[in-house]
Amino acid sequence: MEAGPVLSVRDLTVEFPTRRGTLTAIDGISFDIAPGEVLGVVGESGAGKSLTGTSIIGLLDPPGRIAGGEIHLEGRRIDNLPADAMRTIRGRRIGTVFQDPLTSLNPLYTIGRQLTETIRTHLGLGRRAARDKAIALLTEVGIPAADKRLNAYPHQFSGGMRQRVVIALALAADPVLVVADEPTTALDVSVQAQIINILKRMCREHGASVMLITHDMGVIAETADRVAVMYAGRIAEIGPVSDVVKRPRHPYTVGLMGAIPRREGGERRLRQIPGAMPRLDAIPPGCAFNPRCPEAFARCRLTRPGPMEVDASHVACWLYDPDATPTPDFPPSEDDEGDTETEWQTYTPPPDPDPQHAFTASGEALVEGPGRAFDLPQSDWRKVTRP
Amino acid sequence: MIGFIVRRIVQAIVVMLVVALISFTMFRFVGDPVNQMVGVETTPAERAALRDDLGLNDPVPVQFWRFVSDAAQGDFGVSYQFKRPVAELLAARMPATLELSFVSALFALLIGIPMGVYTGLKRDHWLSKLFLSVSLIGISLPTFLIGILLIFVFAVNLQWLPSFGRGQVVDLGFWTTGLLTVSGLKALILPSITLGLFQMTLIMRLVRAEMLEVLRSDYIRFARARGLRDRTINFGHALKNTLVPVITITGLQLGSVIAFAIITETVFQWPGMGLLFLQAVQNVDIPIMAAYLLMIAFLFVVINLLVDLLYVVVDPRIRLTGPAA
Numbered sequence: 113m114e115a116g117p118v119l120s121v122r123d124l125t126v127e128f129p130t131r132r133g134t135l136t137a138i139d140g141i142s143f144d145i146a147p148g149e150v151l152g153v154v155g156e157s158g159a160g161k162s163l164t165g166t167s168i169i170g171l172l173d174p175p176g177r178i179a180g181g182e183i184h185l186e187g188r189r190i191d192n193l194p195a196d197a198m199r200t201i202r203g204r205r206i207g208t209v210f211q212d213p214l215t216s217l218n219p220l221y222t223i224g225r226q227l228t229e230t231i232r233t234h235l236g237l238g239r240r241a242a243r244d245k246a247i248a249l250l251t252e253v254g255i256p257a258a259d260k261r262l263n264a265y266p267h268q269f270s271g272g273m274r275q276r277v278v279i280a281l282a283l284a285a286d287p288v289l290v291v292a293d294e295p296t297t298a299l300d301v302s303v304q305a306q307i308i309n310i311l312k313r314m315c316r317e318h319g320a321s322v323m324l325i326t327h328d329m330g331v332i333a334e335t336a337d338r339v340a341v342m343y344a345g346r347i348a349e350i351g352p353v354s355d356v357v358k359r360p361r362h363p364y365t366v367g368l369m370g371a372i373p374r375r376e377g378g379e380r381r382l383r384q385i386p387g388a389m390p391r392l393d394a395i396p397p398g399c400a401f402n403p404r405c406p407e408a409f410a411r412c413r414l415t416r417p418g419p420m421e422v423d424a425s426h427v428a429c430w431l432y433d434p435d436a437t438p439t440p441d442f443p444p445s446e447d448d449e450g451d452t453e454t455e456w457q458t459y460t461p462p463p464d465p466d467p468q469h470a471f472t473a474s475g476e477a478l479v480e481g482p483g484r485a486f487d488l489p490q491s492d493w494r495k496v497t498r499p
Numbered sequence: 500m501i502g503f504i505v506r507r508i509v510q511a512i513v514v515m516l517v518v519a520l521i522s523f524t525m526f527r528f529v530g531d532p533v534n535q536m537v538g539v540e541t542t543p544a545e546r547a548a549l550r551d552d553l554g555l556n557d558p559v560p561v562q563f564w565r566f567v568s569d570a571a572q573g574d575f576g577v578s579y580q581f582k583r584p585v586a587e588l589l590a591a592r593m594p595a596t597l598e599l600s601f602v603s604a605l606f607a608l609l610i611g612i613p614m615g616v617y618t619g620l621k622r623d624h625w626l627s628k629l630f631l632s633v634s635l636i637g638i639s640l641p642t643f644l645i646g647i648l649l650i651f652v653f654a655v656n657l658q659w660l661p662s663f664g665r666g667q668v669v670d671l672g673f674w675t676t677g678l679l680t681v682s683g684l685k686a687l688i689l690p691s692i693t694l695g696l697f698q699m700t701l702i703m704r705l706v707r708a709e710m711l712e713v714l715r716s717d718y719i720r721f722a723r724a725r726g727l728r729d730r731t732i733n734f735g736h737a738l739k740n741t742l743v744p745v746i747t748i749t750g751l752q753l754g755s756v757i758a759f760a761i762i763t764e765t766v767f768q769w770p771g772m773g774l775l776f777l778q779a780v781q782n783v784d785i786p787i788m789a790a791y792l793l794m795i796a797f798l799f800v801v802i803n804l805l806v807d808l809l810y811v812v813v814d815p816r817i818r819l820t821g822p823a824a
Binding site for chain 2: 169171199200201202203204208210212215216217218219220221222229230233234265267278281282284285
């Protein structure tokens with residue numbers, strides 16, 4: 113019997129009312145983060161990763177709003193708290209690390225002032241005690257001569273140093289959860305690994321779970337315990353990181369993994385997923401990925417798949433529907449090992465009059481147009497052997 | 500830091516010399532000063548003697564040097580119309596103008612900044628929209644019209660406040676002040692509002708724009724994510740970041756408030772330098788005009804210097820990058 117999850121998100125839906133209708137940016141996602149766990153969240157730009165993080169810390173910018181679902185932190189519902197109660201949770205129970213350390217700190221105040229003000233707000237310590245705690249935190253994140261650096265201004269620090277300060281700030285009040293939104297994206301490649309290690313170590317030592325939002329699969333593979341793959345505001349696949357990386361189930365995850373360069377790879381070109389993620393006002397019915405999916409069949413275009421349990425993962429894909437017969441005899445991942453290559457480019461969407469609407473256009477054409485690629489027997493178009 | 504100040508002072512001296520050259524040339528090109536000083540029955544010999552006596556036959560650079568060194572010692576010559584030293588005349592009028600200018604600048608800041616912060620924070624509140632609409636009036640109405648309207652409402656109709664003059668003043672020896680008597684304070688209200696209204700709306704709109712900009716910034720988002728109190732974020736973090744442009748504009752505007760107090764002083768018959776200057780223009784009193792020009796330039800230069808120093812106080816980034824460049 114293990115303790116309940118630190119964070120529990122159920123059917124979270126985030127909407128943006130606009131003049132031309134309501135956009136659903138996050139569409140009914142659910143996941144848990146266990147104590148001490150690092151959950152990676154990956155996906156393309158605009159998949160809703162950051163928005164999920166922002167919703168959890170209750171800092172959605174209007175007109176964005178949580179239209180449905182619940183967020184529970186340590187068993188307590190937090191998505192409907194009044195602003196003031198939510199403020200005491202931010203920083204105290206949930207720490208945050210943002211993408212750009214160069215702009216995360218107020219340029220007009222010293223590092224020390226920003227640290228002690230956070231510490232004193234949440235822990236009610238005196239001036240001296242807060243200062244001592246600030247020095248201890250800076251030392252922990254690996255800033256030498258911390259007592260002198262307290263009087264430094266952010267512009268006197270490098271990007272990596274500033275992100276260390278940001279991590280110290282996020283963990284200043286010993287939160288139970290840290291939402292790290294692309295913590296290394298803005299940094300030099302050479303310091304990315306350091307920062308990730310510091311973040312991981314700090315969270316472990318302070319007993320915080322981590323929601324690590326990134327589009328860097330390498331970071332996820334090294335850091336996360338579990339990973340959620342997001343696509344068009346939905347979770348495509350969520351499971352232990354080894355499963356998702358080594359044996360991806362969802363065709364989107366398969367494509368995502370195929371797009372990562374590998375050192376040992378003999379491939380000349382990286383595979384790519386054709387097309388682009390749909391815009392929020394043009395998400396196709398059924399599975400959001402179906403127009404780009406090489407495995408898509410009729411059901412995918414009609415009904416949205418819920419999460420299906422596959423081993424330790426949950427996959428939102430009809431291929432894994434336990435009630436359906438027959439089960440697909442070739443899980444897409446196995447193609448990787450074989451000599452034959454899945455040629456993703458074989459899927460050719462019809463000529464698109466307006467590239468901006470690639471998705472709607474191609475999606476609809478696929479559903480209606482007779483004699484298209486998918487009307488052929490699957491074996492004919494799915495697998496193409498390279499000469 | 501010291502290099503920064505020294506460099507600024509050198510720049511200030513250059514500016515002052517250029518302005519001095521302009522006021523100096525006024526003497527030479529706007530009429531013959533001797534004609535202004537003598538009567539009809541003066542003989543040519545007497546004129547020549549006076550010309551020689553005044554040093555008008557010396558080479559131009561020598562004359563210019565004499566003008567600059569006299570001005571630096573506070574000697575701007577003698578007014579043609581009042582036959583008294585210009586410095587004395589200006590000194591007698593200066594307190595009135597400076598008091599009016601500073602009170603209206605204070606009014607502009609003390610009302611403009613809070614209104615700017617309010618309209619920046621509560622963008623969609625009806626009160627913000629009211630402030631913004633009213634500020635449009637403040638920006639678009641000319642000063643004299645505002646002054647006349649205020650006189651009409653508060654002095655003529657309601658008879659609450661005096662319509663002209665400084666009221667009772669207290670002489671402190673080197674300075675006459677209207678700030679110590681009730682009638683002096685009452686007399687200050689209408690002219691300060693008239694003079695400061697434009698600056699107030701300008702500051703309000705500037706602070707609002709800057710607040711909106713800063714509130715969108717990452718460090719404010721991060722401050723919210725750290726769970727700081729709204730008050731700390733809005734006034735500690737956001738407002739301070741809006742101050743650099745506000746200081747710039749306020750400084751420049753303070754200079755122009757002093758320089759362009761002329762209109763307000765005329766409308767309210769305020770016994771300040773502006774009124775003196777207008778009389779000087781009417782009577783081609785070159786020494787007063789030249790001295791006024793120099794003095795306004797001096798004020799601008801001093802205010803700009805102070806503004807530069809204030810930047811350094813507010814923004815630590817300037818402290819380090821300043822001397823290097």
